[in-house]
Amino acid sequence: MIRLIKDDYYSGEMNMAIDKVLSESINNFEDIIIRIYGWDRPTLSLGRNQKINNIDIEYIKNNNINVVRRPTGGRAVLHNDEITYLFSCSSKNEKLPKNIIKSYMEISKGLTNALLKLGIPCDVQKAKKEVLSKDICYDVPSIYEVTIDGKKLIGSAQYRNEKYVLQHGSIPIKFDYDNYINSFTLKNKEKMKEHLKKNVADINEYLNDEINFDQVLKNFGNEFSKIFDQEIYYENIKEEEIFEAKKIKNEFIIEL
Template sequence: MTALADREWRLITDDAREGATQMALEEVAARTALEDDVRTARVYSWEPSTLSLGYRQEPESVDWEYCEREGIDVTRRQTGGGGIYHDRYADISYTIVAPADEVPGDLMDCYALFCEPILEAFDRMGIDADFAAAEQDAIYYPSCYLRDINPAHDVVAPASAGTDAEKISGNAQYRQRDVVIQHGSLSYDLEPDRHVGVFDTDVTPETFTDRVTSIREQAGIDRDEAVETVAESLRDWCDGTAGTWQDEELEAARDLADRKFGTDAWVRNRDVLEADGQS
């Protein structure tokens, strides 16, 4: 980590924002890393609660009526995998953004590096968490938390339970404009009705709770303490200074959300409107 810590990092403990803007800010942070030589680590929440679809996920897997009725936003990530329901209270999310030439080129090595502060945060919370020791078969493929558990990037707890351990965090990574962007979801609490309700499926909430655990269940700490622990772990990992988004970054993110992450064209078909409004 020494090489990364020798460079300029900022840690943003972010405001809660709608899903489209949260996804847009990742691309804006990639631009900042390249153009301004500033790397970003952040912790954030979703307001309103949001379903983020994996890049290639079919829109038919979503229960659109349920999402509308419950006031749940829907956006689409740049990363693959299944959809994740990000509850305003029960989910804690993070992002790490750094130039690709500063991190391992091997995907698994890069996952290991970028997940160091996440595993450290769990340790500081007193949670026995680690990468899954073995693969577990998928229960319901469209849902990230119910897909097959992958030892490369899925974190389970208690890790000492072996194949009986339950998923507590999912992480994903993509590269854009010579920048590596990793984001992940930590389960602070369980909202099983909503986690399965956002999908057009007959999977039961009990199936979800059998597969997934949470920070609250494992450690019993309050959410603010958990968020602060994740933020401190990220800060210590990259030796970052407390930072905020610049006005021009927020403006660029709003524009990108308006023509990409917040549009039906992107959410349903992965189409992007250019700046002039054309697809």
């Protein structure tokens, strides 16, 4: 079964904690959880092993930007006006490739097909591009990520262990270039801004109407149902899941 959760707006640390709690709750080899959610304020999420030495701490504090550590790898993402998704399943799910790149591609296929049905003309990146920054995720799309005309739309990151696969990603509605770039001590911020504008896409560029979160979740469910041959059902986040997330949320906080 595929459990679909349309969730609320939480702090960065709660969002990361909920994603982990939900992933750890998966017991059946065929079960999948898809959650979409938001952030209660602009939040910079850093990859699992990413260093903080290039963060502009003064700017972060002066602009009330939260900073958290993701359980997944990759580079920094600024979460603000966006849809964020979680995809999680058992690491023993036979329909998800064990190869990490191939598993990214399979998940990206579901995301792409769902967004295409909303009128967003996206595709999966086929070629590797050279990165300009070791800190900024939206620098260029990785080979498996969802793009529009070669521009990165969804920034995703994955973690897996013997029990579960946890992948989450950012789908910007309106990309926040200024806060993203100014959160780092870059030497040439204008150059980076121009570079990002050439390499980043957001939903507002391609949709005239306001994005419908319910339809997004429904489309995700339908497309992943085809890929994994599972029925879908809707279920809100449970009180006990929130309780468990609150107990571990502090492990995702980065003190600056």
